[in-house]
Amino acid sequence: MHSVDIITMGCSKNLVDSEQLMRQFKKFGYKIYHNPERTHGDVAVVNTCGFIGDAKEESVNMILELCDAKERGELKKVFVMGCLSERYLNELVEEVPQVDKFYGKFNWKDLLSDLCGDYDESLRNRRVLTTPKHYAYLKISEGCDRKCAYCAIPIITGSHKSRPMEEILDEVRELVAEGVSEFQVIAQELTYYGIDLYKEQRLPRLIEEMARIPGVRWIRLHYAYPTHFPKDLLRVMREYPNVCNYLDIALQHIADPVLQRMQRHITKAETLALLQEMRREVPGICIRTTLMVGFPGETEEDFNELLDFVREVRFDRMGAFAYSEEEGTYAALNYEDDVPEEVKQARLDKLMSVQERISAELCAAKVGQRFTVVIDRQEGDYYIGRTEADSPEVDCEVLVPVSEQSLQTGAFYTAEITGADEFDLYATIVD
């Protein structure tokens, strides 16, 4: 076997696992590919997602596609790992016998020893980056101890495990030495960092230590949780220019009866107070959130309260999805999935159209302003970049005409915004 295709489904946390596996395969001399569009003949490994209905379906379809390719002789072996096989191992083994072997989320090292040799501890946390070389995802913990009623993640990933601070800081130094200057800090639940290992919330301290490492240009925080939010993080954001004034914090809903049934352990009043404090303590902070519609028992009144909340708060970035009943969760075991699918969809569409208008207004308001942008790539007639308020893959992009001047990927420039549409900005480089 000479080549291995690693196909990552789902989230950036899965991507980090794939990148670590790729580094191990590289040690054994494998040619490594990370492109779901095309396989290269020998081994294919699908790192699956098992979060919610749609994501599970995508992972199953990818597995079946690769099994068909093997059937046609375009592949020798197909292996499956990750969250879907962690959650449904027995069912998958029975239903998809064409797969050579299934692994879970945490025993992918067995795949290595089955195929090529023992996991190399000296390469622990080393990765083959699949992102543009100037930024990387940095996973600081695994698992989650929260018990949100709708969520299957704790069932899949188990309890919260923080990585030791020194190990994370060493990884940052190694990545900086490899040319990485921007870090997307991720976890299942970011703000819980340290409670298991140090018996206290250590996220502010970790980010402060990271910000002091030479060569770290931007640190962006994702997957924060509102309850018991570590307020000292706001000081760190304010005091360190290389900690982006950006926070991805999933709020899910705002109506108290829904928050209660979701077991989010926070109230509407506490949520509003937290958002106000964030905007007061970190002026201009970019807040991204995720909301859910159609949770069991959600009334029209609850939904209208959510709509008003979105209109009032005007989030810079917002994602939303409809409740999907996940077996084994508290909600699936205790609530009837009583909001009809068409009502869920109608609420989702309405919420997204409100946000689209807000996003367009916020983008338009940036015309004429100047921002630091990092260039990620060139695409046709434009260089594609981002401001500190843009996380890769999910937020806005800044388009700079190639005709104006030659720009370097991974370099930071000062750009003046010359135009905007719902989600993207157009700019010219001024410095």
Ligand code: SF4
């Ligand atoms: S905090 Fe996030 S990962 Fe944890 S249970 Fe809640 S929704 Fe799931």
